[in-house]
Amino acid sequence: MLDIIHAAGWPIWLLVATSVITLAIIIERFLALRARHVMPAGLPEQVLELVRRQQDEPDAILRLARGSPMGRILAEIAAHRHQDDTWRLAAVEAVGRDVSWRLNRYLPALATISVIAPLLGLFGTVVGMIEIFGAYDPAGGDPAQLARGISIALYNTGFGILIAIPALAFHRYFRSRVEYFLHTMEREAETLNRLISRRAAT
Numbered sequence: 001m002l003d004i005i006h007a008a009g010w011p012i013w014l015l016v017a018t019s020v021i022t023l024a025i026i027i028e029r030f031l032a033l034r035a036r037h038v039m040p041a042g043l044p045e046q047v048l049e050l051v052r053r054q055q056d057e058p059d060a061i062l063r064l065a066r067g068s069p070m071g072r073i074l075a076e077i078a079a080h081r082h083q084d085d086t087w088r089l090a091a092v093e094a095v096g097r098d099v100s101w102r103l104n105r106y107l108p109a110l111a112t113i114s115v116i117a118p119l120l121g122l123f124g125t126v127v128g129m130i131e132i133f134g135a136y137d138p139a140g141g142d143p144a145q146l147a148r149g150i151s152i153a154l155y156n157t158g159f160g161i162l163i164a165i166p167a168l169a170f171h172r173y174f175r176s177r178v179e180y181f182l183h184t185m186e187r188e189a190e191t192l193n194r195l196i197s198r199r200a201a202t
Helices: 002-008 012-032 043-052 058-067 069-079 085-103 107-135 143-201
Strands: none
Touching: 012 107, 012 143, 043 069, 043 143, 058 069, 069 085, 069 143, 085 143, 107 143
């Protein structure tokens, strides 16, 4: 591996740093976007039961909000259960925006890397071409310098594409996962809000 990095020249270090950042983001998002972490199983049913039994005290709501992103949204509805629908929905939307931001955190960086990595590879290609032209001499070029320029150009191009493909693929995957979570949380929040509204009307 060190031989490849040496053959690819100094521009490859930009791509190495980019690949480390990409891997770190992918691992962090895999851990953060686990279903059991975002939407614990049975949580909506537990909250509905608390509301039905009128056991939604401040301490229970606080524990609920700290437990998971879905818990934050459902806890906000429960905390404002005595307010009118307009006030309650406004409070939930505010919390929902923060939850959405946290679920989408680092995904723009992943999308940016998928665009920048090929450009960094192209930059390395240009550096390699400069090496190639520097090796040209009408009286006879230096084969070693020519070979080094070619290796710099090819390695950097290949590494740039190699980083961009998984960055783009995981960005799309995580985006679709976040959209699924947000859709599910919105649906569960609407269900809880309707229950509270019916209880208030009776």
